[in-house]
Amino acid sequence: MQSTEILSKFGPKLNGTLPGPKAKHIVEEDDRLISPSYTRSYPMVAKRGRGMRVEDVDGNEFLDFAAGIAVTSTGHCHPEVVAAIQRQAAELIHISGTDFYYESLVTLAERLSAVAPMPGPHRFYYGNSGAEAVECALKIARYHTQRQNVIAFFGAFHGRTMGALSLTASKPQQRRRFSPLMPGVTHVRYPYAYRGCSGGPQEEEKFALGCARYIEEKLFKTTLPPEEVAAIFIEPIQGEGGYVVAPDIFMQELRRICDKYGILLVADEVQSGAGRTGKWWAIEHSGVAPDIVCMAKGIASGMPLGICMTRAEIMDWKPGSHASTFGGNPISIAAALATMDVLEREGIANAAVLGEQMMNRLRAWPARHSIVGDVRGRGLMIGIEIVKDQASREVAGPWRDRIVELAFERGLLILGCGETSIRLAPPLIANEHEAAIALDILEECISLVETEQLATNSLASSAV
Known part of the structure; x- marks a missing residue:
């Protein structure tokens, strides 16, 4: 005591x-x-x-x-975040990065690119929330691959807007009376070892591998043609689902499957990112490089900011394909830059x-x-x-x-x-x-x- x-x-x-x-x-x-x-x-x-x-x-x-x-x-x-917000509020509150340019859009992108969990170059989309970052990832995955289907996991929470909600499978109330949701989503088992096996580390590893291989060995051979799958959305640590950590071997197997079939691996780091796990991104613990990262929550210390980061060649859509009036507003970006300073320092x-x-x-x-x-x-x-x-x-x-x-x-x-x-x-x-x-x-x-x-x-x- x-x-x-x-x-x-x-x-x-x-x-x-x-x-x-x-x-x-x-x-x-x-x-x-x-x-x-x-x-x-x-x-x-x-x-x-x-x-x-x-x-x-x-x-x-x-x-x-x-x-x-x-x-x-x-x-x-x-105090550093407050000071950054105050300075920016006195300088420029809004101009809309959708239609105009401002320097801090680029500055934050450069800072995030330097700590990205996958090789560069990178591109960035700014929204207002985690759900918006997920919506962006969903749309860009379909646009880039020209495929319509996606895979997500039971226990997942990706947001409550209709596309993100279609990926979410955490609680029935979140989906109740909102159907039909977006078609083309298949949910599979997350490697929740405490609820999936009762053995030691070896049994847990076997269980995790089984969860990943089910996608290739069962799903792709029965109901879901792999050449029609655009992306797999995964929380490296499920948040709403129970703070369940995906084993490294599971993440590595997902990466193998994605590489084999030309599928994009999307890491939803909305809750697990921004340094919360002791690394910038939770997926870094597994040594796996994603194709797309969704971030929000802790990246701006409470200011509304959602970001979708991709390998540059993936974000190949044309002007008008997607945008947000308030996404990446100057005050939120100022807060994010100050937040990064504090997180990197301590x-x-x-x-x-x-x-x-x-x-x-x-x-x-x-x-x-x-x-x-x-x-x-x-x-x-x-x-x-x-x-x-x-x-x-x-x-x-x-x-x-x-x-x-x-x-x-x-x-x-x-x-x-x-x-x-x-x-x-x-x-x-x-x-x-x-x-x-x-x-x-x-x-x-x-x-x-x-x-x-x-x-x-x-x-x-x-x-x-």
């Missing part, structure tokens, strides 16, 4: 029962006025953020290990070191906590799978949700992912004290849920 001095400096600061009176009122008004399609895990009403901390409208200060869904990569309102290296420190502690949790089934991740993209029973691995979504709620009540902001997992995705500037405090709180919440379930089971047994 942390000392009182460290807790006072780095820990949450709560001044009453949550939610407070102002938060309650705003939540009530939100329920009346805002789209009910939004998903909220708990009633945290943010007012301001600084670094690792978020203050709500009632003056409570929370330790943020969600980072706005892995977006505020440099922390909240990093954030990426810190993600690698601090992530490993956290994993060293977390690896012991399945032995210490009966409801922790699996711990996985890379860098500061860590998933903790909650189960009812380690032997059966039965999902425990309500227990996971209870842990997330209890963490909020103690001043820690985290989110769930997948059916039954918790995601830890703090800003990449987090320090070891903040990480230790967050894990202390989270472990306390897990222990409380274990105690609650023991009491519930005891009552049920007594009733019988």
Whole structure:
């Protein structure tokens, strides 16, 4: 446990029962006025953020290990990012890169080209979000290859616009009552080892290879002609699907299949990119070079920016084929350039070191906590799978949700992912004290849920 001095400096600061009176009122008004399609895990009403901390409208200060869904990569309102935004806002807010030129479009492209996970030269398309980056990748894959079909994975989340939604296969509610979706998408199994095999590393590798080879050995020989497949879309680490890491051997096998049949490999790095895994791109851990990369979220520290990066020869479409009025606006690009400065100077290296420190502690949790089934991740993209029973691995979504709620009540902001997992995705500037405090709180919440379930089971047994 942390000392009182460290807790006072780095820990949450709560001044009453949550939610407070102002938060309650705003939540009530939100329920009346805002789209009910939004998903909220708990009633945290943010007012301001600084670094690792978020203050709500009632003056409570929370330790943020969600980072706005892995977006505020440099922390909240990093002074360098704020200064870049302010300077640019006073100079030029909008002119539209669709119809005019401005220098920062080129500057950011050059910076990103220098850290690309595939050989150059490269070309770039600017949009406003991850879904837009995916839509661009989808269109350019069809345009360049002149093929109509694509492959995606169960558990994937690529966005909610209609093309991206057609690739998404994470939760049924995301697709319910929106059919017909875009035709030509085939979903296959993601190498989710914890849900696919019960053996050790050798069995997991065999399972991963089987998932990849199913595409070539079954799909291509029965229902999907390979010469009609434009692209395979893959999250190197599934985000919404449960923070599931694709084994290196799986990614390498996908690359082999794509090369053999002239298929483009698209890495959706919207959540896993921008240094979150301790490298610029999660796919770099596997040694695999993609053809297209989709990025957003952490690349601009909270400003709306989605980018599609391709090998230059792939982006061969003609003027008018695709564009965005606001994509790559000068303020978002200024934020991205400042973000890259911070990440290259300290954030990426810190993600690698601090992530490993956290994993060293977390690896012991399945032995210490009966409801922790699996711990996985890379860098500061860590998933903790909650189960009812380690032997059966039965999902425990309500227990996971209870842990997330209890963490909020103690001043820690985290989110769930997948059916039954918790995601830890703090800003990449987090320090070891903040990480230790967050894990202390989270472990306390897990222990409380274990105690609650023991009491519930005891009552049920007594009733019988």
